[in-house]
Amino acid sequence: MKILVTVKEVAAVDDEFEIDGLAIDDRYVTADLNEWDEYAVEAAVQIKEAHDDVEVVTATIGPSETDETIRQALAKGADRAIRVWDDALDDAGLLDPETKAEVLAAVAAEEDPDLVLTGVQSADDGFGATGVTLADKLDMEWGAVVNDLDLDPEAGVASVHRELEGGVEELTDIEIPAVLTIQTGINDPRYASLRGIRQAQSKELAEYSLTDIGLDAAGIESPLEQTSLYEPETEGEATVFEGSPEETAAELAELLAEKGVTS
Numbered sequence: 001m002k003i004l005v006t007v008k009e010v011a012a013v014d015d016e017f018e019i020d021g022l023a024i025d026d027r028y029v030t031a032d033l034n035e036w037d038e039y040a041v042e043a044a045v046q047i048k049e050a051h052d053d054v055e056v057v058t059a060t061i062g063p064s065e066t067d068e069t070i071r072q073a074l075a076k077g078a079d080r081a082i083r084v085w086d087d088a089l090d091d092a093g094l095l096d097p098e099t100k101a102e103v104l105a106a107v108a109a110e111e112d113p114d115l116v117l118t119g120v121q122s123a124d125d126g127f128g129a130t131g132v133t134l135a136d137k138l139d140m141e142w143g144a145v146v147n148d149l150d151l152d153p154e155a156g157v158a159s160v161h162r163e164l165e166g167g168v169e170e171l172t173d174i175e176i177p178a179v180l181t182i183q184t185g186i187n188d189p190r191y192a193s194l195r196g197i198r199q200a201q202s203k204e205l206a207e208y209s210l211t212d213i214g215l216d217a218a219g220i221e222s223p224l225e226q227t228s229l230y231e232p233e234t235e236g237e238a239t240v241f242e243g244s245p246e247e248t249a250a251e252l253a254e255l256l257a258e259k260g261v262t263s
Helices: 035-050 064-075 087-092 097-111 130-138 194-200 245-258
Strands: 002-006 009-013 029-033 055-061 080-084 115-119 141-152 157-163 169-175 178-182 205-208
Touching (some): 002 097, 029 064, 035 055, 035 115, 035 178, 055 097, 064 080, 064 194, 097 130, 169 178
Parallel strands (some): 002 055, 002 115, 141 178
Antiparallel strands (some): 141 157, 157 169
């Protein structure tokens, strides 16, 4: 059985930062593995540990600078990694879910996985649409916002809980091959051990161009364009009471009465 997990490097930004043009100044940014993808990797590794003959492969879209972040998944138990990048993707700029899904679907077509796991969304773009778009392109069954997963490879069925609007959960069986988008909280992602980190350095990390996976580089064109970046203004007021508990309690009571909260 083969599980393909899509992973992405995202930027973690300091609480205090400065904007430089269309980006945050590099001094305030560190790279990390997308939080939702960590849960997807953990789900795949747990399946590997529970069943025989399971291979976990990660796939990402990104330049060579993302390699160390990608290896975090290898250190946590993934067997090998695939990274897709070339000048056409670089020139495309901000990639929309359709373009990402097109690339990842080409990788999946080469790998022929039994199960594809993605994070529900990424911490930077937050589109939340790449996983289900990928399922559509692969013509696979899918389940979105999965917060519990019980896989029976022999029966070819994934029993999942899906988190829906209004706190409602759906329990359903999905036939594999399928694409599942994984929600945070489904498990407790493990920390990479020192042994795992050392082993990750020797695991395969294959770099593909678009032509390597059968895509026409000239056809890659994202309809999205970033035009500005700014820090939104905070709205609201805070009243700070200073003094003894008796004094501040009296002031708070008076303010609440003015607001009509008390009578």
